[in-house]
Amino acid sequence: MIAFLGQGRMGAPMARRLVAAGHKVTTWRRSGGVPVATAVDGADLVITMLSDPAAVREVLTAALPGLRPGATVVEMSTIGPEAVGELRALLPPGVGLVDAPVLGSVGPAAEGTLTVLAGGDVRDCREVLAVFGAVRECGPLGSGAAMKLAVMSALVPAQVLLAETFAYGEAHGVDRGALIDVLSGTPLGVLADRLRVPSEQTRYSLAHATKDLELGAWDGATMATAARARLQEARAAGLGEHDLTAIAAHLGGGPHAPATTADRPAGGPARRAVPHNLSTIPATNGMYSxxxxxxxxxxxxxxxxxxxxxxxxxxxSMEAQAEHVFQVIARILADQGASFGDIAFIRTYLTDMEDRVAYGRVRRKYITGTAPASTTVEVSKLFMPGLLLEVDLIVALPR
Structure with a gap:
């Protein structure tokens, strides 16, 4: 029996492929009401196709009581090699683990034409993986996850680069269709054609593309870092659930108007302090901005x-809470035309200093350049029971 955990855009058609191939499949989704430990009970193979490392860790932790010795977990989400290593430490020794992220979007998932990048011993699951498409064995555990991020570190920035190319062309009177026709005769032709008309169907969400670049962040990645900043800005603007091709329209609309009009009331002097409260983040209680x-x-x-x-x-989950906090911060920064590189000072309050390593992993995904001034302190409690951290900032806004 196969337990398939995750029924999102990719998970649902992949599970249907398994059923069509004659496999007995139990599916699980967060909103289904069935405990995940019950869903995996008795399964020989447990497949995860979830949104990010925090989600995979949370779901598999909850599944542990139902995992039987001898079962194999096949992790097919895009979570990176470090997270795969953490899963190996989380799972019991008697449970196998294979990392097998995929290349391809919703269409190939339904058609069974994905490319499966497998790391680890696939002898017990290769036949099942072949249902999804071509299986490429990349090496030891974690190598499939590393290969996926390496590939996306090229493909995603290339699409952002093309979006900037279209914005340049628009600003200089170049016909967009003609530009794409010219590009079609170059190695970038396939990607350029995808951006001809942004997809109304979300095949590969802008939020997931951003997450993939965040997971693949490293000090030497100058082009990927610039593309990541562009995508974080678009995600903060509310485009996260749109298809990645929406980045072309986002950048083609021209620069954002400077946020200066609110600084000067009509007929009066410049205001000293201007509060900003975004509709895209939870409202305050009225006692603060x-x-x-x-x-x-x-x-x-x-x-x-x-x-x-x-x-x-x-x-x-420290990592899940930190991820949420930094995404909220990204929206606040983008609203003022700033990025994480503009942070002058960051202060973090943790309820348990032992969580600082998990927090640091998330922070390094977002703050990747020269580190700002920083203070981290442990506190006995925060304003709401269950909160593990709180982060405040001072930002030097770009002129």
Missing amino acids: HAVRVGDMLYVSGQAAFDEHGNIVGEG
Whole structure:
């Protein structure tokens, strides 16, 4: 029996492929109401296709009581080799692990034409993986995850580069269709044609593309770093669930108008402090503003992991809460035309200093250049039970 955990855009058609191939499949989704440990009970193969490392870790931790000795977990999400190593340490020794992320989007997932990048011993699952498409064995455990990020570190920045090319052409009177026709005769032709008309169907979301570049961040990645900043800005602008091709329209619209009009009331002098509260992040209780701008400086209130209903996001998981906090910060920065590289000072409050390593892994995905001034302190509790961290900032806004 196969347990397939995750029924999103990719997971659902992949599970259907297995059923069509004659396999007995139990599916699980977060909203299904069935405990994940029950879903994996008795399964020989457990496949995960989830959004990010925090989600995979959370789901497999909950599945542990149901995993039988001798079962194999096939991790097919894009989570990176470090997270694969953490999963190996999490799973019992008697449970096998293979990392097998895929290249391809929703269409190939339904057609069974994905490329499966497998790391580890695939002898017990190669036949199943072949249902999804061509299986390429990359080497030891973690090598499939590393190969996936390496490939995306080329493909995603290339699409951002083309979006900037279209924006340049638009600004200089170059016909977009003609530009794509010329590019079609170059090695970039296939990617350029995808951007001809942004896809209305989300095949590969902008949020997932951003996440993939964040996972693949390293000090020498100058082009990928620039592309990641562009995507983080677009995600903060609310385009995360759109197809990656939406980056072309986002960049082609021209530069954002400078946020200066609110600094000067009609007929009056410049205001000293201007509050900023975005509709894309949970509202405040009226006793504070998310951020206040004073001239070219932005002071960001402590941000924590709760949603618009006041519920904790990622309860019990430092990495899940930190990921949420940094995505909220990204929206605040983008609203003021800033990026993580503009942070002058960051202060972090942790309820347990032992969580600083997990927090640091997430922070390094977002703050990748010269480190800002920083303070990290342990506190006995935060304003809402269940919160593990809070982060506040001082940002030097670009002129």
